[in-house]
Amino acid sequence: MKKKRYTEEQIIGAIKQHESGVKVDDICRQLNISQGTFYNWRSKYAGLEVSEAKRLKELESENAKLKKLLAEKLLENEAMKDVLSKKW
Template sequence: MKQRYTEEQIIKAIKEHEAGAKVSDICRKLGIASGTFYNWRSKYAGLEINEAKRLRELESENNKLKKLLAEKLLENEALRDVMLKKW
């Protein structure tokens, strides 16, 4: 079963690594692959917990806006098709 880790847990693991812990030990403790850890590190390195939460909020807002834009583009395309048809 795939387990989701919170931003707090991810940032704590990254900080452990920055403090000198080995990646293999951290991965074994969390039950993740080393590739997963390096993906986390590339995304969350240098972030604090409150910054990570803000990042998640911005990403969800961005996804909502992308969906709205896609819906409007489809609507405009449908209207254009209706207007160009010969009745």
């Protein structure tokens, strides 16, 4: 089964529906998701607006890039230490 991706707008819209009184079962049936997925969304996006959610996603991707760069630099430094520390 192909995994369907939902946009931040759809996720936040579903959470707002729940806050307005719609049952979780109805929302899950409408979006064809499990209750666990809905509660994961709610824990991540509760209280956010769409613009804040987009900014959060941008920050997460930027953070991942920076972590990757740091890991590469640390690996490079470790390799240089190994090369320089060997006795000739």
